[in-house]
Each structure stands twice: as structure tokens, then as C-alpha cells.
Amino acid sequence: MKDTSEQTSIFLFEDDAGLASEIILAFAREGLTVLLLATEDELVTVAGPGKSCVLIMDRMVDNVDSLAILERLRASGNRTPVIVISSLASVDERIKGLKGGGDDYLIKPFAMGELIARVESLRRRTPDDRRTTLSVGTLSMDIIGRTVVRGKRSIPMPPREFSLLEFLMRRPDQVVTRTMILEDVWKYKGTIDTNIVDVHMGNLRRKIDGEGEVPMIKSQRGIGFILTSDDR
Incomplete structure (x- = not known):
């Protein structure tokens, strides 16, 4: 995974020491540094105007709903990308998290690979x-x-595959999970038992990666897919 930590810092607002350690270690294995925040004042300082960062924010910190903090950030005009992590898994709670200012909402328990992929997506997103x-x-x-x-080869494709490819091309060299694709391309929310992503990705691969061409769409076992350049 490409390290862009010089451009964007990653901060974690979390009061569970065990989970915080797991997250920090998982990101470290990918060459990414995550800094732990202990207070709202620290959070507001690192996410201030002109700061380039992504926040991982636990929904409940010290028995307080941190969405109130996030709503204050957004009310002040702050557009820092935020991923909310929470065990509050109902549709209403996810909607509340997104409407409260979250850019993404990940339900506990989650795979660390998916959290890393989602944070990387936010890091590369332009306002x-x-x-x-x-x-x-x-x-x-x-x-x-x-x-x-x-x-020189023109590739016709139906609307859904076009949208899927657009999703990948806006995130080159970035691992994206099936859940991310379902939520963005299909607008599905929550856990869905379906192979629809794999079916469409297979069709897309056969069209993009022609005979004799360098494969561009690759599977990342246990995580998802990645679109890489063919001119390396």
C-alpha cells in the first residue's frame, strides 16, 4: 500500500485502549502512523483550518456520543474526512452517523483491512x-x-460496469472492499450476502484486461480489489 502519510495525517479518537492498540498496530504494518487523541480539545486542534488529516472517531467515547463533537466541527465549517466506528448497527443509527457529519460509518466488529481501505479512500478523496x-x-x-x-481499443460497457470502473479509476492503486463497492456503486447499506460484485468485476476484468495486455484489475485476497496502472 502506498504511503502518503506526509500529505495526510491519521488520527484516532478512541477510549478503548485495547482496540486503539489493535488499530495503531494494523496501520503500522502498512507503513502508516495513527496518532491517538485523548480529548475533544486535541481533536479540534488537529482538525483545525488548513490541517490535512483523516479522523477515525469512535461513536461512544467516555460514555458520550461523539457525534455531538462531530456536529460542532461541521457547524464551524470543518470538512475534515471522518470515519465513524460503532457497535450501534441499526439503519437508523448509521443514518444518524452520516447525517451528523460522518463521511463513512463502519460497524464493529470489523476487519482491520477494511478499516485501512476505507481510511485510504478518504485520504485520497478531494473535497x-x-x-x-x-x-x-x-x-x-x-x-x-x-x-x-x-x-487504441474502445471498450463498450453497460451503465453498471461503467459506474464500477469509474469507482475504481477514482481510486487507483488503492484496495477497495466489496462492502465499499456495494455501498457506493449499488447504494446498498449493511451486511448483504451476495456475489454481485464478483460477477460484475469478472465481466469488467474480461473487458479491461484483453489478451496479451498487462492485467490492471487484481484481487486482494480476503479484502477486495485494486486497479493498477499498466505502464510500469
């Missing part, structure tokens, strides 16, 4: 990405014209 043309290596996409080209 207002309005690009209408995307390119990764020799693969290019015109979102307005709805066309995809690899090298």
Missing part, C-alpha cells in the same frame, strides 16, 4: 472532485461521453 475525464495508465474514461478506451 470537490468534478473531473469528467479519468486516466490510469493507458486506460481512459470520458464520463460525459460515457466512453472507455484502453490504448
Whole structure:
């Protein structure tokens, strides 16, 4: 996984020492540093104007709902990317977390690989990405014209596969999980037992990775998928 820690810091607002240690260690294995925050004052300071960071925020800290802190941040105009982690798993609670200012909401217990993938997604997200043309290596996409080209080869595809490829091309060299794809491309929420992502990804691979071409879409066992450049 590519280390972009010089551009974006990662902070954790968590009062469970055991879970905090697990998260910090998991990110360290990927070459990423996570700094633990102990108080709201520390959180507000690191997420202040001009600071480039991502916050992992536990929903309940010291028996207080931290969404109140997040709502104050958002009310002040702060747009720091925040992923809320919580054992409050109902649809209403997830909606409350997102409406309260969370950019993402991950239910406990979770796989550390998924948390890392979701944080990486937030780190690479621009505040207002309005690009209408995307390119990764020799693969290019015109979102307005709805066309995809690899090298000199035009690749027609139905709307769902187009949206799936757009999702990947906005996150090059980044592992994305099946859950992330279901939530963004299919707009599904919660745990869903389906192989729909694998079916569509298989179709997409056969179209993108032609005979004799360097494979660009790769599986990450136990986690998800990654789109890599073919010009290395």
C-alpha cells in the first residue's frame, strides 16, 4: 500500500485502549502512523483550518456520543474526512452517523483491512472532485461521453460496469472492499450476502484486461480489489 502519510495525517479518537492498540498496530504494518487523541480539545486542534488529516472517531467515547463533537466541527465549517466506528448497527443509527457529519460509518466488529481501505479512500478523496475525464495508465474514461478506451481499443460497457470502473479509476492503486463497492456503486447499506460484485468485476476484468495486455484489475485476497496502472 502506498504511503502518503506526509500529505495526510491519521488520527484516532478512541477510549478503548485495547482496540486503539489493535488499530495503531494494523496501520503500522502498512507503513502508516495513527496518532491517538485523548480529548475533544486535541481533536479540534488537529482538525483545525488548513490541517490535512483523516479522523477515525469512535461513536461512544467516555460514555458520550461523539457525534455531538462531530456536529460542532461541521457547524464551524470543518470538512475534515471522518470515519465513524460503532457497535450501534441499526439503519437508523448509521443514518444518524452520516447525517451528523460522518463521511463513512463502519460497524464493529470489523476487519482491520477494511478499516485501512476505507481510511485510504478518504485520504485520497478531494473535497470537490468534478473531473469528467479519468486516466490510469493507458486506460481512459470520458464520463460525459460515457466512453472507455484502453490504448487504441474502445471498450463498450453497460451503465453498471461503467459506474464500477469509474469507482475504481477514482481510486487507483488503492484496495477497495466489496462492502465499499456495494455501498457506493449499488447504494446498498449493511451486511448483504451476495456475489454481485464478483460477477460484475469478472465481466469488467474480461473487458479491461484483453489478451496479451498487462492485467490492471487484481484481487486482494480476503479484502477486495485494486486497479493498477499498466505502464510500469
